[in-house]
Amino acid sequence: MIETENLTRKFGDLTAVENVTLKVDEGEVFGFLGPNAAGKTTTVRMLCCLISKTSGKARIGDFEVDREEDCLAIRKMVGLLPENVGLYDTLSAYRNLDFYGRLYEVPTQRRQENIERLLKLLGIWDRREDAVGTFSKGTKQKLAIARALIHDPQVLFLDEPTANLDPEASKTVRDFILELKKEKRTIFMNTHNLDEAGRICDRIGILKTRLIAVDSPENLERGTFKRKTVVHLESVSDAVLAAVKKLSMVKSVHTSENKLILDMDDPEKDNPELVRAIVKAGGGVQYVTELRSSLEDVYLKLIREAEAQ
Amino acid sequence: MRFWKSWIVATKDLSLFKRNRYILYSLIAMPVLVGIVLPSVYLFFLPADVPSATVTLLVNLSTTYFVIIAVVLPTIMASYSFVGEKVEKSLEPLLATPTTDGELLFGKSLAAFLPCMGATYIGAAIFVALVDYWSFSRLGVFLLPNAEWAVINGLMAPLACILSVESNIIISSKVNDIRAAQQLGVFAVLPIILVMILASTVQSIPLLTLSLIVAASLAVADIALFYLSKATFRREEILTKWR
Numbered sequence: 275m276i277e278t279e280n281l282t283r284k285f286g287d288l289t290a291v292e293n294v295t296l297k298v299d300e301g302e303v304f305g306f307l308g309p310n311a312a313g314k315t316t317t318v319r320m321l322c323c324l325i326s327k328t329s330g331k332a333r334i335g336d337f338e339v340d341r342e343e344d345c346l347a348i349r350k351m352v353g354l355l356p357e358n359v360g361l362y363d364t365l366s367a368y369r370n371l372d373f374y375g376r377l378y379e380v381p382t383q384r385r386q387e388n389i390e391r392l393l394k395l396l397g398i399w400d401r402r403e404d405a406v407g408t409f410s411k412g413t414k415q416k417l418a419i420a421r422a423l424i425h426d427p428q429v430l431f432l433d434e435p436t437a438n439l440d441p442e443a444s445k446t447v448r449d450f451i452l453e454l455k456k457e458k459r460t461i462f463m464n465t466h467n468l469d470e471a472g473r474i475c476d477r478i479g480i481l482k483t484r485l486i487a488v489d490s491p492e493n494l495e496r497g498t499f500k501r502k503t504v505v506h507l508e509s510v511s512d513a514v515l516a517a518v519k520k521l522s523m524v525k526s527v528h529t530s531e532n533k534l535i536l537d538m539d540d541p542e543k544d545n546p547e548l549v550r551a552i553v554k555a556g557g558g559v560q561y562v563t564e565l566r567s568s569l570e571d572v573y574l575k576l577i578r579e580a581e582a583q
Numbered sequence: 584m585r586f587w588k589s590w591i592v593a594t595k596d597l598s599l600f601k602r603n604r605y606i607l608y609s610l611i612a613m614p615v616l617v618g619i620v621l622p623s624v625y626l627f628f629l630p631a632d633v634p635s636a637t638v639t640l641l642v643n644l645s646t647t648y649f650v651i652i653a654v655v656l657p658t659i660m661a662s663y664s665f666v667g668e669k670v671e672k673s674l675e676p677l678l679a680t681p682t683t684d685g686e687l688l689f690g691k692s693l694a695a696f697l698p699c700m701g702a703t704y705i706g707a708a709i710f711v712a713l714v715d716y717w718s719f720s721r722l723g724v725f726l727l728p729n730a731e732w733a734v735i736n737g738l739m740a741p742l743a744c745i746l747s748v749e750s751n752i753i754i755s756s757k758v759n760d761i762r763a764a765q766q767l768g769v770f771a772v773l774p775i776i777l778v779m780i781l782a783s784t785v786q787s788i789p790l791l792t793l794s795l796i797v798a799a800s801l802a803v804a805d806i807a808l809f810y811l812s813k814a815t816f817r818r819e820e821i822l823t824k825w826r
Binding site for chain 1: 588591592595598599602603671672673674675676677678679680681682683818819822823
């Protein structure tokens with residue numbers, strides 16, 4: 275659904291986005307992670323035909339980004355939630371959505387149905403005639419998401435959808451995105467919120483001007499740092515330690531209080547033999563767990579590496 | 584260009600203006616004031632034995648003030664058009680809609696043009712009513728509307744208003760601050776005002792002919808400026824230079 279090849283954007287001497295190549299499938303929720311000024315918003319703006327690319331290629335569906343005759347079609351098939359909600363404060367919630375629905379060429383009947391459905395879904399229907407200026411930040415954000423969905427777009431771009439929201443409002447917005455995920459819409463989401471990205475996104479791209487990594491949250495967590503096996507014992511004796519060190523599949527072993535922390539190539543295959551060896555050496559195994567790196571660890575490691583280059 | 588799209592943009596802007604009392608009062612004050620003050624000069628200060636030809640000339644020249652009003656009012660309305668969207672941060676979602684530059688610009692122009700001309704005509708109507716009241720009671724004739732009035736108000740004023748609207752919209756899309764837009768807008772309309780004042784002092788050509796010449800020139804300038812505004816409208820620049 276979304277495809278880019280060496281997508282690059284320069285502002286004078288400054289390179290905002292460099293050689294980004296990625297593919298987002300239909301119905302996929304793709305998260306774009308990166309620090310401030312990493313090029314996330316610039317990428318979204320290029321994909322929405324709001325700004326031009328310096329070089330490279332990008333396609334949304336069958337349409338070529340940046341080709342003048344395709345841009346109107348792209349704008350029609352995508353919905354955008356920008357970083358700033360940009361609603362008209364003096365107009366009512368209904369009037370705001372109606373205005374955009376008309377610009378997106380949604381027929382009257384469907385427009386009215388969509389407005390009612392979205393406002394009811396987001397719990398703002400009762401306040402539809404209130405001026406948007408009287409809404410809280412969270413309610414405005416929900417309304418802005420409704421605006422992005424008013425024309426039933428196939429692709430949805432969300433730029434920091436939960437930024438500056440309190441935890442309750444963030445949860446409402448997150449739950450709504452999860453609802454949209456069930457509807458099999460293609461969602462491209464810029465975010466700083468690693469926890470949110472891990473929970474919502476099928477795949478994550480980490481961007482720091484260049485695309486550093488793209489994978490599922492699970493694979494990113496596994497791939498960047500090796501998983502470790504942690505064996506909790508009643509106590510760590512010299513005999514147990516010696517027995518473990520003798521095992522060929524154990525690459526390294528560290529102790530911490532009454533725990534053994536081990537590096538192994540294939541824990542699923544080797545853990546049973548490891549446990550048998552510990553028990554045979556007189557060790558009392560309390561439980562065996564896996565030590566995994568968090569998405570935050572992965573993100574910070576990759577960003578630091580990119581900065582060091 | 585799909586005019587219905589421009590109309591959607593225009594009606595939204597008109598709804599926003601309607602809710603802004605400051606803009607409404609600023610818009611209506613000047614034409615109403617001029618519409619009342621100008622005829623009052625005839626009512627109270629002209630000598631009783633003034634020839635009717637002189638009165639007609641004065642009335643016709645005064646009518647040109649409404650062209651100047653139609654030029655000045657867009658500095659309030661049109662200067663707000665894109666800067667207003669920038670301030671409300673609503674420009675990005677608006678530009679993301681399947682709307683062309685021409686449709687957006689035409690919609691913004693309509694939204695500024697209609698209230699400005701509406702207010703100008705309210706002032707002009709008050710002016711006509713007061714002048715006719717005075718002329719009928721003093722001279723036994725209704726001086727207005729006449730051919731000059733019709734050309735000046737029906738052609739020159741709207742064409743000059745369009746020119747001012749377009750100039751102010753170009754400025755509004757380039758600057759980031761409402762005050763800057765209004766100040767630059769005033770500078771931009773000064774040459775138009777100057778031309779109007781100079782035209783009103785020309786004695787060698789009958790006022791009706793002169794008005795038609797000025798109107799034709801304004802029409803050409805309007806078309807040229809619309810294409811210029813389309814050519815200089817840069818979505819990208821507006822988005823990336825605005826913080």
